[in-house]
Structure formats: structure tokens, C-alpha cells
Amino acid sequence: MRDLTPSYVPETGEVILDGPPAGPAGEAGLVPVAGMELAFDRADGHLVRAIVDATAVPAMELVTKLFGRHAAGTLRDLARQADGARPQAMSPAAGLSAALSSLARLDAARATSPVPANSPWWAAEAAVLAEQAGLRSRTLAEAGRASYTQRGGRSHKFRQSGMDVAAEVANLQKSRLPGLHWVLDPGLAPPEVFRPGLTPYSDLRVHRDAGSDVVIVQATLAPGADRQAAGRWHVRLVDPSRPSQWRVLAEAEFKVAGSRLLAELLPPGGSEETWIEVVDDPERPVRSAKAHRIQRALRWADAALRAERAPEGIAPRSTPADWAALGRVAWERCRLDWEAAGDYGRAAAVLVSRMPVPGAVYLAEILGE
Structure with a gap:
């Protein structure tokens, strides 16, 4: 240790x-x-x-x-x-530290997983890990959640057909709108409202409307999300390099459309690097470009770690080769964002080979519900 x-x-x-x-x-x-x-x-x-x-x-x-x-x-x-x-x-102590580490990493994986956070399998596995760590109150709380959802509480099954790893990799190879970036921060966009994708580019789907300059931003509602509350979330287009009073270039509220949230932005010209943010308060300070890069680097790493696990419940038709391809692309994007953020040490560390670390098995992602 x-x-x-x-x-x-x-x-x-x-x-x-x-x-x-x-x-x-x-x-x-x-x-x-x-x-x-x-x-x-x-x-x-x-x-x-x-x-x-x-x-x-x-x-x-x-x-x-x-x-x-x-x-x-x-x-x-x-x-x-x-x-x-x-x-x-x-x-x-090695054993206790490993148990606590496994529980912490499961919590982090749950927050960014396409599998709903209220799946009973997340709670059941967390209860086992908490018991191993000697955290009695956490054990009882998670066991209660697992039991409640299994008895017919508000558990929402994951739609297994919704994820296609090969398609995700192909989408990552497409050219993007020049100078436009985005990342859905799990600290600001909770999993009970937004269902994450496989990578930052499917957490939010961004494209320009055909025949106009309007940028359309789409997010996916988490199963069982409060649809009325979801409308209070705002999408902003920001230029962190500008003076604080002029950093927000465009803003729109999300509108609920079926299982999606939609917003339209009309970006002005004259900015070399702009970022799309999802916030619950339109007055929230704009983050720096470096902070955005760091957040996206972490999300790429999260996607790469999930790809290394190749959880069959998320995409049962995808092959190990599909997952391996996604992992390679995600780690490379992670490296590029760390480099752009000026953290060359972490950028270099991406290239260092390592062995998978024992810990939680993420039953929710294996079983897909």
C-alpha cells in the first residue's frame, strides 16, 4: 500500500x-x-x-x-x-482500504452509467461492499433500497437495445462543428434527471440544424425522471475567454419531447472556442476552458474504464472488439484533453499500461437493469 x-x-x-x-x-x-x-x-x-x-x-x-x-x-x-x-x-490496511475503494468507485460508476441509478443491483452490490468495509448504516440503507425496488418500488429497467458500441465508435470519428465543445458534468446534471450515454458525445448530442445556423442540443431523460422538473434545466453556449459579463453567448431552456430534452441555440460569430453547458441556474458562473477540459478528460476516462469492463448488459450485441475500440478512442481523447488543459503529467500517464484492479463487478451493468 x-x-x-x-x-x-x-x-x-x-x-x-x-x-x-x-x-x-x-x-x-x-x-x-x-x-x-x-x-x-x-x-x-x-x-x-x-x-x-x-x-x-x-x-x-x-x-x-x-x-x-x-x-x-x-x-x-x-x-x-x-x-x-x-x-x-x-x-x-490493505483489506479495508480495498473495500472502501471498491465502494467509492462503484458510487462513481453508478453516477455516470447508462443503467438507471435506482436499479436494485447497484444497491445490492453497494450493500455487500459496505458490509465488507464495516459500514453498518450504509449496508442497511443500501439493502433497504434493493429490497424496496425488488418488491415493486420505483425501479426502471434498462432498455438493452439502446446501446450500440460500434455505432458509438463510428460517431466519434465524425468531424465536429469547428470550435464547439461540450461536456455534461455529472456533478451538475444528476443521474436521476439525465441518462448518460457511453461517452461525452452521447451524454449530449449536438448538431447544426440543416439549412440554418441553429445548434440543436439533445439530452436523454433518465427513466422515471420528473418531466416537469426537467424543464428547469438550461443550456448555455459560453466563451470562457471573454470578460465575465459577455461570456454567455446564447441560452435556452430544455423542452421535453418524449424521452428527450431538446434545446436550440443560435451562436453568434467571433469565438474560437465555445462550450455548451447544462446548468440548473442560469446565473451560475461560467467555468474556464481549462475546467471544461479537465471535466471532459475525466468523463473520457470514465468511458474508457467502462469499455475495459465490456459490460454485456449495456450493449448485449456488441463484441469485445467493439468495446476495445471504444476504450482506445476514449483514452486517446482523455489524453488530448489533459494535454489541452496543461496537465502533461496526466496526459503522459494515459499511455502507461496497467492491469485491471479487483473490486466491484458492477452487477447492474452486467445484468442490464
Whole structure:
């Protein structure tokens, strides 16, 4: 296991244990107990960071289980800034860290999966992983969700015929509207409203209307989504390079059309790089081009990790070769976006070969419901 080094942050009153940073796939977060936040690498599963409130009893109990019997005292001394307190590297217990990592990565996969987040298989697998990690309250909560949906609660089956991996790869090879980019941020667009696609380019489908300059933006409603609430989401065309008061170039509300959300934008000229954003508040500040690139790099990595798993329940007619092709394209797009964002270290790390990491098997994506 990789060591983490603790430090005290007086401004927040927290102790932060920092390990090796996450690679090109980014982080998967987890709040296992009150007073503790964990972050794991999405690809290799290592513990990147632990943020601990040294006054929170549940957090300190888990610190002891994760880092050993002396760890809690060390962190308390750091938090009290006691004389003689010295940061010392700590190594997480391999079995517990792996269980927590698997749960965090399952949560991250659930948030961007085409399979509905309320599938009972997500909850059932999360319950097993939480039990392995000793998180009793999370175990009971997930087991209750799985039981409720299996007894006839609001579970929505995934339409297996909806995904075609070979078609997705072919679509990625098509030329795009010059200077126009987009990414659907799962942190802003929750899976209970929007159903993700296989890649950023099918999370949102963007094309120019024939015979006009209008850009049409389409998103897919999640099964069972509140159709009335979905209309409050806005689509913006922004130019992050402009002064703040002129960054929003065009804006429209989504309109519900069957299982789709549609919006039309009329972009003005004069911008070299524009981005389409989906936001719940039209006053939300516009992100920088770098922030958009980073978010899209992470989404490409997420698509590549899913392609490596080749989950047959998502696209039962697709072959391993189809999934492998998608994985190659997605990792390459991930590398290009990290490079464009100026993070050449993560861009280079995309090219480093690695072995699949044991963890959750993502039953919902295997079974397709």
C-alpha cells in the first residue's frame, strides 16, 4: 500500500492525509462516516486523500481501523498542535482500504452509467461492499433500497437495445462543428434527471440544424425522471475567454419531447472556442476552458474504464472488439484533453499500461437493469 502523510489545517480544523495524487481517471469520493472524507484513484484504486475531523468519534474509530491503533492519537496531537507532534507517514490496511475503494468507485460508476441509478443491483452490490468495509448504516440503507425496488418500488429497467458500441465508435470519428465543445458534468446534471450515454458525445448530442445556423442540443431523460422538473434545466453556449459579463453567448431552456430534452441555440460569430453547458441556474458562473477540459478528460476516462469492463448488459450485441475500440478512442481523447488543459503529467500517464484492479463487478451493468 502507498503511504499517506498527515498535516493539520488550522483554517478548517481538519487533518488531511495526502497520498500519491490521482492519475488521469481522477478521483472517486466517499464519506464512510461522519467527520471523514476519502478519495480514491478511479483507475488503480489507491487512497489519494483522507480528510478527518479529529473531534468526530466515528471518524477517529475508522482512522484506527484503517491506519492502526496509534493513528488516532497522532492525528489528535496534530490537531491540538501538541508539542513534539510530528507528521509521520501512515499506511492504510490493505483489506479495508480495498473495500472502501471498491465502494467509492462503484458510487462513481453508478453516477455516470447508462443503467438507471435506482436499479436494485447497484444497491445490492453497494450493500455487500459496505458490509465488507464495516459500514453498518450504509449496508442497511443500501439493502433497504434493493429490497424496496425488488418488491415493486420505483425501479426502471434498462432498455438493452439502446446501446450500440460500434455505432458509438463510428460517431466519434465524425468531424465536429469547428470550435464547439461540450461536456455534461455529472456533478451538475444528476443521474436521476439525465441518462448518460457511453461517452461525452452521447451524454449530449449536438448538431447544426440543416439549412440554418441553429445548434440543436439533445439530452436523454433518465427513466422515471420528473418531466416537469426537467424543464428547469438550461443550456448555455459560453466563451470562457471573454470578460465575465459577455461570456454567455446564447441560452435556452430544455423542452421535453418524449424521452428527450431538446434545446436550440443560435451562436453568434467571433469565438474560437465555445462550450455548451447544462446548468440548473442560469446565473451560475461560467467555468474556464481549462475546467471544461479537465471535466471532459475525466468523463473520457470514465468511458474508457467502462469499455475495459465490456459490460454485456449495456450493449448485449456488441463484441469485445467493439468495446476495445471504444476504450482506445476514449483514452486517446482523455489524453488530448489533459494535454489541452496543461496537465502533461496526466496526459503522459494515459499511455502507461496497467492491469485491471479487483473490486466491484458492477452487477447492474452486467445484468442490464
